[in-house]
Amino acid sequence: MLFAQLFINGLQTGALYALIAAGFSLIFGMTRIFHAAHGATFTIAGYIFYECYSVLHINWIVAALAAAIAASLFGVLIDRVIYARIQKHEGSFFTVFVASFGMAIVVQNLIAMIFDRGAVTVSTPLSKSLEMLPGLYVAPIAAVVVLCALIFFMALQWLLTQTNLGIALRALGENPTLVEVYGLTPRLLSQYVFLIGSILVVPAAILTAATSGLNPAMGNHVMLISIAATIVGGVGSLRGAAMAGLILGMAENLCLAVIDPQWSEAVTFVILFLFILFRPGGVYGRAIVT
Amino acid sequence: MTTSAVEQEILLQIRNLNKNFGGLQAIDDVTMDLPAGVITTLVGPNGAGKTTLFNLITGHLIPSSGTVHWLGKPLKGVEPWQVARLGIARTFQDLRLYNQMTVEENIMTVMERGSWLWQAGRKAAEQRVTEILAETQLADKRHERAVDLAYAERKFLSLARIMASQAKLWLLDEPASGLDPRSFERFVTLLRDYAKRGITICIIEHNLDIVIQLSDRVAFLDQGKLLAQGSSEDILKDPHLAAIYFGERA
Amino acid sequence: MIAYLQNIAVLFCINAILALTLNFIMGYAGIFSLAHAIFFGVGAYATAYIAMHASDSLLLCMAASAAISAVLSMALALPALRVRGEYFVAASLGLQVIGVTIFSEWKSITGGLGGMIGIPRPKLLGYTFNDDTAFLALALVVLGIVVGITALLVRGSFGRSLMAIRDSESAAQTYGKHVNAIKTLSVAVAAGLAGVAGSLYAFYISFINVESFMLETSILLMAMVIIGGTGTLFGPIVGAALLMSLPAALTYLPFLPPTELGSIQQIIYGLAMVLLMLFRPGGLVGGRSKEKSA
Numbered sequence: 001m002l003f004a005q006l007f008i009n010g011l012q013t014g015a016l017y018a019l020i021a022a023g024f025s026l027i028f029g030m031t032r033i034f035h036a037a038h039g040a041t042f043t044i045a046g047y048i049f050y051e052c053y054s055v056l057h058i059n060w061i062v063a064a065l066a067a068a069i070a071a072s073l074f075g076v077l078i079d080r081v082i083y084a085r086i087q088k089h090e091g092s093f094f095t096v097f098v099a100s101f102g103m104a105i106v107v108q109n110l111i112a113m114i115f116d117r118g119a120v121t122v123s124t125p126l127s128k129s130l131e132m133l134p135g136l137y138v139a140p141i142a143a144v145v146v147l148c149a150l151i152f153f154m155a156l157q158w159l160l161t162q163t164n165l166g167i168a169l170r171a172l173g174e175n176p177t178l179v180e181v182y183g184l185t186p187r188l189l190s191q192y193v194f195l196i197g198s199i200l201v202v203p204a205a206i207l208t209a210a211t212s213g214l215n216p217a218m219g220n221h222v223m224l225i226s227i228a229a230t231i232v233g234g235v236g237s238l239r240g241a242a243m244a245g246l247i248l249g250m251a252e253n254l255c256l257a258v259i260d261p262q263w264s265e266a267v268t269f270v271i272l273f274l275f276i277l278f279r280p281g282g283v284y285g286r287a288i289v290t
Numbered sequence: 291m292t293t294s295a296v297e298q299e300i301l302l303q304i305r306n307l308n309k310n311f312g313g314l315q316a317i318d319d320v321t322m323d324l325p326a327g328v329i330t331t332l333v334g335p336n337g338a339g340k341t342t343l344f345n346l347i348t349g350h351l352i353p354s355s356g357t358v359h360w361l362g363k364p365l366k367g368v369e370p371w372q373v374a375r376l377g378i379a380r381t382f383q384d385l386r387l388y389n390q391m392t393v394e395e396n397i398m399t400v401m402e403r404g405s406w407l408w409q410a411g412r413k414a415a416e417q418r419v420t421e422i423l424a425e426t427q428l429a430d431k432r433h434e435r436a437v438d439l440a441y442a443e444r445k446f447l448s449l450a451r452i453m454a455s456q457a458k459l460w461l462l463d464e465p466a467s468g469l470d471p472r473s474f475e476r477f478v479t480l481l482r483d484y485a486k487r488g489i490t491i492c493i494i495e496h497n498l499d500i501v502i503q504l505s506d507r508v509a510f511l512d513q514g515k516l517l518a519q520g521s522s523e524d525i526l527k528d529p530h531l532a533a534i535y536f537g538e539r540a
Numbered sequence: 541m542i543a544y545l546q547n548i549a550v551l552f553c554i555n556a557i558l559a560l561t562l563n564f565i566m567g568y569a570g571i572f573s574l575a576h577a578i579f580f581g582v583g584a585y586a587t588a589y590i591a592m593h594a595s596d597s598l599l600l601c602m603a604a605s606a607a608i609s610a611v612l613s614m615a616l617a618l619p620a621l622r623v624r625g626e627y628f629v630a631a632s633l634g635l636q637v638i639g640v641t642i643f644s645e646w647k648s649i650t651g652g653l654g655g656m657i658g659i660p661r662p663k664l665l666g667y668t669f670n671d672d673t674a675f676l677a678l679a680l681v682v683l684g685i686v687v688g689i690t691a692l693l694v695r696g697s698f699g700r701s702l703m704a705i706r707d708s709e710s711a712a713q714t715y716g717k718h719v720n721a722i723k724t725l726s727v728a729v730a731a732g733l734a735g736v737a738g739s740l741y742a743f744y745i746s747f748i749n750v751e752s753f754m755l756e757t758s759i760l761l762m763a764m765v766i767i768g769g770t771g772t773l774f775g776p777i778v779g780a781a782l783l784m785s786l787p788a789a790l791t792y793l794p795f796l797p798p799t800e801l802g803s804i805q806q807i808i809y810g811l812a813m814v815l816l817m818l819f820r821p822g823g824l825v826g827g828r829s830k831e832k833s834a
Contacts, residue, residue, distance in 0.1 A: 101762075105806050348714065370714055371717055388704045388708060403716050
């Protein structure tokens with residue numbers, strides 16, 4: 001029964017990680033920008049939702065919308081104001097990464113100052129666990145999480161394959177100059193990428209707020225997962241990142257059957273190291289060596 | 291024209307070289323010799339596989355089948371940095387200079403072959419740098435950063451690096467493109483000078499005027515196949531090859 | 541007052557060594573490491589353990605700290621450097637996280653969350669550095685040696701190899717540089733010297749625990765290097781001095797709530813990093829120097 005419990009928890013965590021990782025992988029795969037502030041986007045979305053729903057008691061749909069707007073604004077503005085400007089001058093990996101990282105630090109500490117340094121949770125009617133079977137506790141929200149993830153992935157799939165924008169975005173990842181042939185600019189498309197990538201974390205943030213809670217430093221953990229899942233899944237593969245997110249979430253929970261909770265984060269990195277050692281291309285990835 | 295046939299030692303031998311990527315046959319059963327002291331030019335339409343051939347020689351790509359022999363020994367599974375130490379050097383179309391480093395540093399670091407924390411022989415190295423700077427007429431730019439040089443100067447720095455490498459085989463990828471006539475003259479003189487000293491030189495070039503002035507021999511590559519090799523006159527006068535080159539085929 | 545300044549000075553020396561060594565791999569080799577605090581920590585714990593259980597000899601402990609940190613870093617570097625730079629960032633982040641967990645859990649060696657207490661002062665040729673002023677002199681000497689080593693390496697052939705790899709790794713490989721060996725060696729040197737800093741730290745503070753070696757520290761070190769200026773010899777030292785004086789400077793601003801000073805500090809250097817990357821990527825000392833090309 002412990003195993004079943006861990007499995008369900010793993011599924012829930014994995015679904016959230018899949019969304020987070022997909023957002024990061026989308027951005028990195030298509031713009032080659034190491035968006036170290038992705039975790040900050042997540043934290044902003046979570047806290048805005050918390051503030052609107054739990055503190056100001058606004059209707060949850062409006063709260064969710066507010067979170068989505070805040071997250072997308074943050075993502076797009078960073079791209080527009082910071083990344084674009086840097087890329088115009090020199091745009092090396094280092095410069096972009098450091099700027100991104102700097103923003104992440106600023107956001108983390110601003111949130112710590114505005115809200116509390118400790119953890120906050122959003123309690124919803126769906127958060128309460130029910131004993132489904134003896135020893136197996138599941139909250140209905142787990143189902144919501146998985147469903148949400150599925151819906152968003154289907155929507156993403158539709159966007160990328162069935163719409164002009166989506167096809168242009170994929171072209172951006174493969175061959176930026178091709179994009180210009182179609183009269184679009186890589187710059188504009190890049191903003192769309194950040195918009196979509198940032199929106200993807202919003203459901204994950206809201207659901208995390210409702211399940212395990214929020215704290216200002218959680219952006220770091222989000223980045224860890226994003227990077228690990230992107231590498232394990234294969235750079236450039238959205239499907240890979242999502243799958244890897246799921247696997248990492250499952251692994252993180254299932255391993256609790258054998259090791260102490262403090263080591264569960266380490267499990268993620270052991271998996272990452274193994275892939276870097278033996279299969280750096282990831283599960284689905286393109287070749288990565290220069 | 292060049293050294294006598296007796297002295298033309300064949301240092302690089304390519305035999306039945308093949309490379310395919312998935313379904314694409316990039317190099318198709320190429321057999322070629324590159325003799326010492328001779329400037330061979332590799333020509334062919336875009337996508338013919340010229341740069342791929344270079345990559346196969348330098349170890350950046352692994353052949354699907356066939357062999358490359360250098361100084362009698364096969365180059366099998368040799369890493370690019372090891373290939374360099376065996377005496378093969380190449381330039382890149384996009385130069386890839388060490389932009390933040392000075393001209394002197396660019397040249398000196400090529401001469402410093404080891405990975406050690408400390409290497410001796412600085413005095414001798416500086417002397418050689420001075421010689422190379424004189425030959426390439428970059429002496430007054432010695433302490434300029436590579437990124438601040440003019441276009442022609444950058445091209446010559448690229449050549450200077452290869453000169454410093456003490457390589458016996460030079461693979462040059464469009465080294466003279468965009469050079470003004472005076473610089474080009476200097477360039478040709480320099481190359482011929484080194485060819486006379488026994489260096490094997492192979493150049494990828496698109497500009498037919500340059501090809502005529504530079505080469506002793508020409509090899510024509512198309513769709514991965516070596517269609518012809520011979521003296522520049524023979525190859526360039528062939529109407530069949532000209533048609534392929536200018537894309538008049540279906 | 542003197543004691544206070546001496547204290548700051550010793551800590552400055554230690555931070556300067558850490559910043560210098562991090563700059564060695566970040567600014568010169570172009571390798572981004574988020575795990576520098578771990579090598580600092582490994583050095584500190586190694587010295588603490590040896591000093592408390594075996595010998596308080598300065599040279600022995602420092603040598604051991606340097607060696608253990610260096611070897612550990614090679615275990616990280618050898619696999620991770622084979623692939624692209626972004627992967628090394630990820631791997632170093634992983635090492636930082638796992639390192640903290642190991643520091644916290646391996647009670648027999650590190651004392652777990654409680655840390656290690658009662659580390660003695662080191663002994664050199666019969667003299668024990670119990671006097672704080674003497675220790676400051678020691679710290680300055682060690683800093684001087686590290687500056688000397690770094691300068692020698694950077695201005696010599698190894699430095700040129702690093703910069704060549706930073707500017708164009710493919711060209712460096714093509715012209716005979718064994719890139720992996722060189723990168724691994726540079727990481728080992730940086731980690732080893734960070735271990736020496738850790739050794740100094742353990743001896744000085746006489747009490748260490750995992751709190752000094754967490755991600756915040758790695759980030760602070762990165763900020764020092766970036767703000768001071770990458771790829772320059774004195775940039776990191778300037779960065780260390782600046783960022784260390786920041787907390788003290790902030791206390792002089794009465795309108796800032798004291799409980800939030802830590803956050804405000806981090807916000808300041810986060811903003812500094814962003815602004816510098818936008819307008820002056822070479823850092824305060826480096827200036828507008830452009831970054832790498834192909």
